[in-house]
Amino acid sequence: MQSVLDLFDPLAFALVWLGAIAVVGAQEGRRGLVSSLVACKTLLLANPARDAQVAQRAVRRVETVIDLKGLQCIDRIKAQTGFVGHAVGYLANDPDAERFSAWAKANLEDREMRHNSVIRFWMTMADVAPAIGMVGTIIGLVRLFTDLESSDNMGSAMALALLTTLYGLVLSNVVAAPISQRFLRLSAEELKWQRALTDKLVAVISRYEKSP
Secondary structure (H helix, E strand, O other), rough: OHHHOOOOOOOHHHHHHHHHHHHHHHHHHHHHHHHHHHHHHHHOOOOHHHHHHHHHHHHHHHHHHHHHHHHHHHHHHOOHHHHHHHHHHHHOOOOOOHHHHHHHHHHHHHHHHHHHHHHHHHHHHHHHHHHHHHHHHHHHHHHHOOOOOOOOHHHHHHHHHHHHHHHHHHHHHHHHHHHHHHHHHHHHHHHHHHHHHHHHHHHHHHHHOOOO
16 A cells, blocks of 8 residues: 555646646636546446436336327426427417427537537547656656756656656546446436437427327
8 A cells, every 4th residue: 555655746737637637628628627627427327227217218208298298288297308408388379390390409519519629629639648748757867867966856857757748648548538438328328318319309309299
């Protein structure tokens, strides 16, 4: 345990992590920075397979309610996921297949853009982190060569040079890259079931509109 703790240097850690966040934040803007960090809470909570099953049950309930009571009663259906609730609520207020299809397309495009923004943030973080680590390495080497006569300063300078490289590689390959790939997969799975849901609802409403 002590050997692992010896690898932690607050200055090197702050230089790499805060430096990488600052660089990527400058590229993506404050809004992109905040949304990308906040989105990390979904990494453990998101379950697209479960949400897809909920969506399928919601569609079946919509079909049943329409067949029994008419389209105006679908607002009574309690959806367990936000997107399903918005879709059903929109249909309850405006039961028109064409307008619902346009709303769904715009909504899903907006979701995809937000997903891509988060994915791009973490992919850029994975690319930037090793470079920030190298900056720390150069700073450490400069400190080393400017004060070769002091053994104490030599040790701290060498530690900074090596640890910043290590932290950059860890941030890139152990943190940022896996997070970006996780978000990429979650986005694809989520958008897949959401598109399937909206296509099914459009088909249901179109069939209802054509019925005598």
